[in-house]
Amino acid sequence: MKIGIKYCGGCNPRYNRKSIADRLERDFPEAEIFVAKETKIADWFVIVCGCANGCALHDDLIGTCGKFVITSYKDYPPMAEKIKEYYRNKEVKRIMWKETYKSKLMSAEDAVKLIKSGDRVIVGHAVGEPSYLLDAMVANAAAYENVEIVHMVAMGKAEYCKPEYEKNFRHNGLFLGGATRKAVEEGRADFTPVYFSKIPELVESYNPEICLFQVTPPDEDGYCSLGVSVDYTIKAAKCAKISIAQVNKYMPYTYGNSKVHVDEITAFVEHDEPIIVLPEPPIGDVEREIGRYCAELIKDGDCLQLGIGAIPDAVLSFLHDKKDLGIHSEMFSTGVVQLAKEGVINNAKKTLHPGKFIANFLMGTQDLYDFVDHNPDVEMYPAEYVNDPYVIGQNDNLVSINSCVQVDLMGQVVSTSIGPKQISGVGGQVDFVRGAAISKGGRSILAMPSTVKGKVSKIVPVIDEGAAVTTSRYDVQYIVTEYGIAYLKGQTLRERARRLIKIAHPDFRAELIEYFENKFRCKYED
Numbered sequence: 423m424k425i426g427i428k429y430c431g432g433c434n435p436r437y438n439r440k441s442i443a444d445r446l447e448r449d450f451p452e453a454e455i456f457v458a459k460e461t462k463i464a465d466w467f468v469i470v471c472g473c474a475n476g477c478a479l480h481d482d483l484i485g486t487c488g489k490f491v492i493t494s495y496k497d498y499p500p501m502a503e504k505i506k507e508y509y510r511n512k513e514v515k516r517i518m519w520k521e522t523y524k525s526k527l528m529s530a531e532d533a534v535k536l537i538k539s540g541d542r543v544i545v546g547h548a549v550g551e552p553s554y555l556l557d558a559m560v561a562n563a564a565a566y567e568n569v570e571i572v573h574m575v576a577m578g579k580a581e582y583c584k585p586e587y588e589k590n591f592r593h594n595g596l597f598l599g600g601a602t603r604k605a606v607e608e609g610r611a612d613f614t615p616v617y618f619s620k621i622p623e624l625v626e627s628y629n630p631e632i633c634l635f636q637v638t639p640p641d642e643d644g645y646c647s648l649g650v651s652v653d654y655t656i657k658a659a660k661c662a663k664i665s666i667a668q669v670n671k672y673m674p675y676t677y678g679n680s681k682v683h684v685d686e687i688t689a690f691v692e693h694d695e696p697i698i699v700l701p702e703p704p705i706g707d708v709e710r711e712i713g714r715y716c717a718e719l720i721k722d723g724d725c726l727q728l729g730i731g732a733i734p735d736a737v738l739s740f741l742h743d744k745k746d747l748g749i750h751s752e753m754f755s756t757g758v759v760q761l762a763k764e765g766v767i768n769n770a771k772k773t774l775h776p777g778k779f780i781a782n783f784l785m786g787t788q789d790l791y792d793f794v795d796h797n798p799d800v801e802m803y804p805a806e807y808v809n810d811p812y813v814i815g816q817n818d819n820l821v822s823i824n825s826c827v828q829v830d831l832m833g834q835v836v837s838t839s840i841g842p843k844q845i846s847g848v849g850g851q852v853d854f855v856r857g858a859a860i861s862k863g864g865r866s867i868l869a870m871p872s873t874v875k876g877k878v879s880k881i882v883p884v885i886d887e888g889a890a891v892t893t894s895r896y897d898v899q900y901i902v903t904e905y906g907i908a909y910l911k912g913q914t915l916r917e918r919a920r921r922l923i924k925i926a927h928p929d930f931r932a933e934l935i936e937y938f939e940n941k942f943r944c945k946y947e948d
């Protein structure tokens with residue numbers, strides 16, 4: 423048991439700071455008790471205030487079992503009793519969970535009958551989605567009318583988006599992908615813009631009836647790990663009125679704040695099947711050049727956030743000679759595993775969670791899933807923690823690398839729409855751009871090929887009509903294409919435009935220069 427103590431500024435000179443720590447040491451001799459400095463996560467946090475003002479700040483501290491603010495000695499005994507009660511209950515749970523688990527086992531067919539027309543169903547994220555339960559739900563479609571399916575990145579078939587189920591299901595996408603875009607475009611589904619860091623809060627505010635998700639079999643204490651998908655799924659599993667878990671032995675068991683107890687879940691459906699894998703994408707010449715430029719901006723000891731796809735993988739392929747890199751990322755993929763095995767990524771220089779890979783979800787090949795399974799160096803936390811810009815910013819030298827589809831000459835970045843057509847979602851892009859801006863020595867990079875298949879420039883005078891700005895010109899720092907790096911932060915509009923034209927595809931520079939010269943009434947000089 424770890425108990426962190428935080429003291430207030432001490433506006434009452436008479437209070438004895440040490441006495442609470444002494445009492446905790448006496449009452450919980452087996453606990454590791456420390457004063458919160460770099461470490462922001464403990465089982466318990468005790469915020470000790472010297473007077474009734476209770477003015478100590480503690481929003482950044484996470485007590486995974488609980489947090490108490492005490493403003494007088496009278497607050498101590500009830501607090502100590504709550505901690506003791508928690509462990510007494512835990513002991514009872516440890517003895518009882520097998521019976522509880524057995525009593526909650528059911529078939530997928532029966533489990534999906536718990537869903538009723540008009541319900542809101544939150545589905546576990548990305549490759550953590552419970553495919554077997556979704557298949558059963560879709561097979562039972564005739565029993566439902568207007569069930570709302572809330573999901574972020576849908577990596578499975580998303581059959582509930584098919585036109586034939588229009589009356590049965592309506593998808594509310596928090597991010598769109600290949601399986602869901604068409605339904606939104608055709609008006610049969612909806613898209614909700616939301617920062618990844620705020621999805622858990624949104625999900626809770628939805629007051630959902632159902633959560634469908636996937637877990638490992640319970641451990642010896644009756645806890646199931648959400649494995650590769652903690653993100654918003656853990657919040658949904660805990661706040662839904664009915665939570666239905668697919669128990670799958672192939673789900674990697676991960677540590678961090680990634681577990682729910684058998685007692686907290688309504689129903690279990692056992693079904694083993696390999697986790698959805700995402701093959702490593704082919705890396706072309708353009709991506710390789712982009713990766714090379716991004717790697718120029720990465721120094722030994724940096725802490726990285728990378729998305730998924732050919733560009734992040736190309737960046738990683740140029741990092742084999744670096745040292746002491748770290749990961750604090752909403753997700754990471756297979757490319758990271760090789761660098762971890764080589765010792766290039768060892769998290770040694772991280773200022774928050776030193777020694778640990780931190781993420782909220784993962785997707786990649788089986789190599790990735792084998793790497794993270796029961797790996798104490800990998801810790802998974804919910805998105806409201808990992809993606810909180812203030813948490814991100816506690817990592818010094820945080821470098822975030824994300825992609826986008828269009829950048830105008832002011833540095834406005836479009837990442838989620840092609841004109842008015844919604845193609846994806848913000849995910850963690852803005853969370854990390856802002857976190858990198860807070861981080862001491864931090865840098866944010868938005869990388870993209872300079873053209874769409876050589877035909878259309880992605881660097882444009884003005885963004886397409888109907889497109890939505892994802893990263894604003896106030897937040898943008900580096901833009902990278904296969905033609906180089908443009909640093910935009912703090913630059914005038916004229917200088918931004920000049921730097922962006924330099925990294926545009928040569929075939930499109932003439933028209934960009936013409937726009938530049940008209941707008942800024944001066945000659946463009948390279």
Ligand code: COA
Pocket residue numbers: 728729730731752753824825826827828837838840845846847848849850851874878879880
């Ligand atoms: N004009 C017209 N079409 C464009 C375009 C442009 N400027 N830019 C891209 N497209 C088209 C591509 O041709 C492609 O179409 P296709 O699927 O028919 O081939 C499609 O849009 C996707 O573009 P692509 O370059 O393949 O994108 P990607 O797969 O590398 O993903 C984003 C890029 C922007 C969609 C993705 O990075 C994203 O959603 N970013 C925001 C989220 C984020 O950054 N999260 C944090 C990390 S996980």
